Amino acid sequence: MKPPVIVVAGPTASGKSALALALAREFEGAVVNADSMQLYQELTVLTARPGEAALEQAPHFLYGALSAADPASAGRWRGLALDAIAQARAAKLLPIVTGGTGLYLRALMLGLSPIPQVPADIRRAAAALHARLGGEKFRAELMKRDPETAERLKPGDTQRLIRAYEVLEATGKKLSRWQAEPGEAAPFRFFSVLLLPPKPALDAAIDARFRHMMGAGALDEARRIAALGLDPALPALKALGVPALLDHLKGLIPLDKAVEAAQRASRRYAKRQATWFHHQFQADVTISAQYSERMLPEIFAKIRRFLLTR
16 A cells, blocks of 8 residues: 655645644654745745744754755655655654645656756756846747747746756757656655635735744845845745845835735735645645634544545
8 A cells, every 4th residue: 555645735824834733743744845945944034934843843854955056846856855755754754745836746746747857058058048038038939939838937937938948959849748748656645635715814814924024034034145146046036025125135125115015925926826726736625714723623533534544
């Protein structure tokens, strides 16, 4: 029988981390991060990464595992997650994967398309072309050769635009065609819990959380990131709240406007996440509410039945 893995999914600020920790305590589990920004060690406050109290209650994997200068992909994260799950199982702990990055969760549960590795020289050439043309013109070039992929990407989506271009250059085959091919699913059986709070409640939670982040040192964290002099196209520099606070530090906008912009960007992102999960993620249990300890008995009972099923 395939070994069990629990997945806790949902939009930002829905309470995933608290639920995952409660499950880890109840079922002797380990929490594995599936949030693309909580991977980066420089983003502690601005990603609401689990604090020391949570880390003392259960093992946590893949939080702050990479440098912001070392960007991850879904494929790379999947490899790291499989290693983390193996470590948890070796310690006789139930793996509990949690995060709001839908592509990561899908990569783990359903597998990734078998895209060949792109040679380093082609990757460098694609990045250099993007730097020379800029996002708009580079996207126009991609549109000529792979319109299916280009149409769903924005000019500012540097990493994905370059990825689509380099795959086409290296393989002669559109990224959209590669992605249509089935991948190899992970050798586990999954039980997934999806938190989908109503928009007003989620928006209020997002705004409150960012105010808390500001009190916890978000601006200082943004200042430390700015001092690193990293490429602004890196994923970590596009994390929720980072662009707005960096604009403030550059003197472009006052702090109150930066906070409003960060909250607004977070609410919009949460809306996109909720839409994706609603249409693309088939959960075993969907809860249309913010996480609350009151929902634990029902979730615990369903997970116990899952673990006993053979």
